[in-house]
Amino acid sequence: MKALDRKLLRDLWHMRGQVLAIALVLAAATATFVLSMGVHRSLVETRDAYYARNAFAEVFAGLTRAPGSLVERVKAIPGVRKAEGGIIQYATLDFPGRPEPVRALINSVDENGRTELNKLTLRSGRLPQQGAAGEVVADESFVKANGLTLGSRITALIYGKQQVLTIVGTGLAPNYVYALPPGDILPDDRRFGIFWMGQKALEAATDRTEAINSLSLTLERDARVADVIRQLDALLEPYGGTGAYGREDHLSHAFLDNELVQLSAMTRVIPPVFLLVATFLVYIVLGRMIRTERTQIGLIKAFGYTNAEVGWHYLKFALAIAVVATVLGCVSGVWMGRAMTRIYAEYYRFPFLTYLLDPRVFLAAAGLSFGAAALGSLGGMRAALVLTPAVAMTAPPPPVYRRGLVERLGRRAGFSAVGHMIVRHIARWPGRAAITVFGVGLSVGLLFATTQFLDSSRAMLDGFFFRAQKQDLMVSFIEPRSEAALFALAQIPGVLRVEPSRAIAVRLSHGNRVERGAIESAPPDARLSAHIDIDGTEIELPASGLMLSRQLADKLGVRPGDRVWVEELGGRRSRQALPVARVIEEFVGERAYASEATLLAITRDAAPVGSALLRIDPARRDTILIRLKDMPMVLGVSERDTTFARFESMIDENINTMLAFYISFAGAIAVGVVYNSARILFSERAHELATMRVLGYHRREVATVLLGELALLVVMAVPLGCLLGNGLAQVMTAMFSSDLFRLPFAPEPASYGRAVLIVLAATAFTALLVVRRVMNLDMVRVLKGRD
Amino acid sequence: MNFHGEDLRKIYRTGETEVHALRGVDLDIEAGEVLVLLGPSGSGKSTLLNILGGLDRPTSGLLTSGELDLTALDDAELTRFRRDRVGFIFQFYNLIPSLTAEENVRLVTDIAESPMDPARALDLVGLAERRDHYPAQLSGGEQQRVAVARAIAKQPGVLLCDEPTGALDSATGVRVLEALEAANRETGATLVIITHNAGIAAMADRVFHFLDGRIARIERNAVRTSPGKMTW
Structure with a gap:
């Protein structure tokens, strides 16, 4: 190994605390990138593979009733590649002992597995047999949530007729990745399931022999969706067509898409914030290192090393940090990505959903972290390059101080000598102080911006569930009804x-x-x-x-x-x-x-x-639900309070994971920034601090010089952080809004407090690490060695 | 302030090597005495000075100052001792660059038991008119005189000076020594000066000659020469 490389390794080891602190911030950037980008890619690739493998249709249409032969006419529409007709029918299931209605959406399926579009993937059991009435495949989540097994029998009311259904298999299909009960905005595996029944059996159950009530289509590559929809609507008009629509209006697809929009928003906002801070940190630390190594740089150059070799030496220092960060970031990003993917798998029904280890994501992450480190090292490298050996080997001139702005504003501010030391040091290096303030501010801001989504969600839920909806129950009908239906409902006692x-x-x-x-x-x-x-x-x-x-x-x-x-x-x-x-x-x-x-x-x-x-009347809820369950016209009943409770528990569950991530990310920034600032402060002031010890200052008093400066910077960072957080939160709220949801920006004051407190705790912890060095300061050695 | 030391030894261990900085020093220093420590580098002068000032502890031996057993003091007590009794002056001044001359002095008077007014301390070293200057705006001699003012402002029992003129030309050095002597005269502080410069020995009551961690010879001057009359 070359001597210069040996020096690099020792420098890295010697400055391991600072190296690790910068790497931590850079790793947080890499981790958020790997996390969100990786989850995004995983979802997109899983979705695309699933759609392709199971032939998810591109255009959908519902109608009242049409002969099966209509499918041939649909196929004749220019641009249509495949078309398939089928029956989709809601049914009420009877679970004895449960007052609330349980619904199933029954889809027809070819008994011989010849379905061409929206193909069913069997997870267990088999397809219904031709001629065997009442055999169904049920969706896996419903079966699990209701404690059913293969062979379980359920009494169902289909199209006004009671029938016993037997579960012969479990399965999934691409048109029900996200399955919503009628009139609801959240999946409810206990109360709503997707069933598949043999074509003939469902025809018989719904009196639709040789007839269909739904259509699915795929298109030729160059076909225009809007044109096909227009022609399809014209064709379906006599059959009670309710308007054909493309994938973007398909409920399951739209919800999934909404999630992807939010994920990609996260990828675009959060990693850049971390990268920015990490770049600044590399800039400061390397700059400082080069200042203290002037003599060595002069010496190395005097030996005949070229500028390029010296520059490369310091660039390698930055790149070494990037290596650590990339490894740390990728490992933790994958770990968090897996956790997040598990949450997705609970709400989105894919036959497989695993966090993909995509080398491209890792490469991009490495690129970002190397780029940030290299960018940060430019300033320091430039300083090293412009030093001529003769200048470099003389001692640097002592820093020149002036009375700071603060003192000039409030002349005779009554500061103690220690107070002056603190204020003037900040005023002497305002750029560096600004970066510390900015860094700590950003970590407050980032924490606030991410955790205030809790408030957004609460405000949305409050508006949506309690102010917009004042009912206890919403009853949806199988088909639109006349006023008479209302009277029937009003008759129910309670x-x-x-x-x-x-x-x-x-x-x-x-x-x-x-x-x-x-x-x-x-x-x-x-x-x-x-x-x-x-x-x-x-x-x-x-x-x-x-x-x-x-x-x-x-x-x-x-x-x-x-x-x-x-x-x-x-x-x-x-x-x-x-x-x-x-x-x-x-x-x-x-x-x-x-x-x-x-x-x-x-x-x-x-x-x-x-x-x-x-x-x-809440006291009669159960009897009312039982009555509703028995009314053939009733398709579904959603209870506002239970829907709200499910929403709340979903948010709580996801938010806890999210909070844990972001608290650790923001903590990483705070720790990284404060640790580096404190270390630089300490190494610059070691001499002064030792002098103070010699003069008879106790350790505690000496530590106040360090802590006082840090505290002052952090105090300045708090309001800045709240402002930054407010701005960032508004941008993120806007970016997270999609076609389906729009989040209000409604932060609670407590959210600012929480962000500030967490960052203060991280800051205090870090500061104490550095203060330990003050405690172990060797006065004699510091005073002897004049750097 | 007086000191009494018996068989003082100091061993520094760095890695596997042991450095015997003091190899058994016996001494008595009287209150108000002016003492010069002479000797080559590594002979143990600075080690002794640091131990006298409570910056360091002997590995073995006994050291008292008045009633105080310096070897028995814990860290906080040693700090207290320095704060109240000891004034230090170093070759490289060790001023705080972010504080003005007067504020550097105040750094000490802020915490001392019965300090003098910082302005008076600066006046004693002839820098009253430069009190608002920062170290970077002062010459080396001026900076060292600020360090002297800082050391005497607490009215210490002893002034310990490690090569106080080492970085100065002779004329400037004389002014610094005059300031030290004035402090000794006016406050009665014991004055201990380390130097390489044998010429300075003339201002002392006694001169300790150091060699290999021991006091090889003690010389007593019948008459103290004032710094203004010394040349080197």
Whole structure:
């Protein structure tokens, strides 16, 4: 080994504390990158492989009823590669002893496994046999959540008829990666399952011999989705088509996509913050190292080493840090990625979901960390290169101090001599102080920005569950009903109030932009529902015209006052232009609303009731649920409070993992920055501190010089951190918003406090590590060795 | 302040080697005495000075100052001893660069038992008008005089000086020595000076000649020469 390399290794070892502290920050950057990028890639690749292997369709359509032969006509539409018809039917399952209704969505499946699209992957058991009535494959999560096994029998009410179902297999399909119960926004494995029944058996159970009520299509590579949808809709119109839609409107796909958007937002925001701090740290530490090594640099150059060799020597120091960081970051990133993937696997149903060890992710991570280290070393290297041997070998001039700004502002500030030492040292190297302040501030900011999502979620849940929804139960109907259904519900003892929730399926268009959706409405005297915008304000439905959610308005490119074409899907298929009366910032979904009068003008008939909101006497909940379960028209019942509780527990579970990650990340920054600042401070001041000890200052008093400066910097960092955190949180909140969810920015003051306290604790811990050196300061040696 | 030492030994261990810095020193230093320690590098002068000042402890032997057994003091007590009784002056001044001349003196008067006014201490060394200057704005001699002012401001019992003129030219060095002598005269502090410079020995009451960790010879001057009349 060359002597210079030996020196490098010893320098690294000698400065191991600082090297490790910088590596920690850089590793945090690498880890967040590996974590989010790796999870993102894992999800995308798993999804793509699953979609491809199981032939996930590209266009979907629902209809009331059509002959099976229609599929051939669909195949004839230009651009369609494959088309498959089938039956999808909701059923009510009876679990004795459980009052709440349990629902299943039954899909038809070819008994011989010849299904071409949205193929079922069997996880256990077998497919239903042709001719054997009541055999079903059930989704794995439902089977597990309800303690069922192969061979379990369940009584089901399908299409008004009671039938006993036998579970002969468990499976998964790509169109149900994320399976939502009707009218719900969270999966509920106990109350909602996906079933697959033999084609013939389901035809018989639903009186649809040789008939279908759903279509799935894949397209040729060059086909335009919108064109196919338009032609398909025209074809399905006589059969009660409810509007075909592409993958982006497919519920399961959209939810998954939403998650991916958030993950990629995380990849773009968090690692750069860490990289920035790490770069600064390398810059400071290497700069300082080169200052103390002037003589050696002069000597090395005097021996005849070239500038390039000297520069490369110091660059290697930075790169060595990057090596440590890359290894640490990749290992911890993979570890955290695995934990996160496990959480995803609970909510998204893939036949396989593992954290992929993608070499490209590691390479990119290594590239980033090497880049940051190299960038940080530029300043120090430049300083080493411009030193000429003669200059380098003379002692550096003593630092020149002036009265600091603080003292000039408050002349005769009454500082003690120690106070002056602290303030002037900061004023003497303002750049370095600024970086410490900035670094600690960033760790406060990052911690705040990530943990305030807890507040965002709480505000969203509060708005969504308690202010917008005032009902106890929401009952959705198998098919849209007339007013009579409401009376039937009102008859149930214990039901205190019933309000209809009307909705019609529509296609909205503006210019060449088309969106499929529903226009929802509530009665003018509605007391069980309200429209709450993202700031928590209650918004009235406009008397005329439409109210669109911000997401929908943006997609259509409309503003209040613009007119939108509204085409009714199903029903009379009327088409008319309506003005946009108002745009509302909402938490969830892309939605459109109108008053009941406006709805009536569209349908020219009383709009059907899709669901009903109920206020009930809590004491009679169980009997009411049992009654509802027995009503054939009822598709699903969701209880606001249980949905809320599930949401809460999901957030708690995920947030705890997330909090643990981010606390350790922010801690890494705080520790890295403070440790380096303190070490540099200590090595620069060792001489002064030893002098103070000689003059009769106790260790404790000497430590205040170090701690005082650090404390002052950290105190300055706190407000800066809160400001940075506020800004970062707003950016992240905006980036995390997707088509499905929009998060409010509503931080609680306590969240600032929590971030500050955690960082203060990390800071105090680190400072104490360095103070230990003050305790062990060897006065005699320091005073003898004049650097 | 007086000192009494018996068979003082100091062994430094660095790795596997042992360095015997003091090999059995017996001494008596009287209060108010001016003492010069002469001897080649490594002969044990600085080690003795550090032990006298409570910066270091002897490996074995006895050392008392008045009623105080310096070898029995713990770390905090030694710090207390330095804080209240000892003034140090080093070859390289060891001023705090971020403090002005006066503030460097205040660094000591802030914590001492019965200090003098920092302005007076600076006046004693002839630097009253430079009190607001930072070390970087002062010449070497001026910096050393600030160090003297800092050492005498606490009104110490003993002033311990390690090569106080080592980095100075002779004219400047004389001014520093005059300041030290004035302090000895006016505060009655015992003055111990280490030097390589035999010329300085003339200002002492007694001269200890060091060799190989021992006091080889003690010389007593019948008359002390004032620094202004010394040449080297």
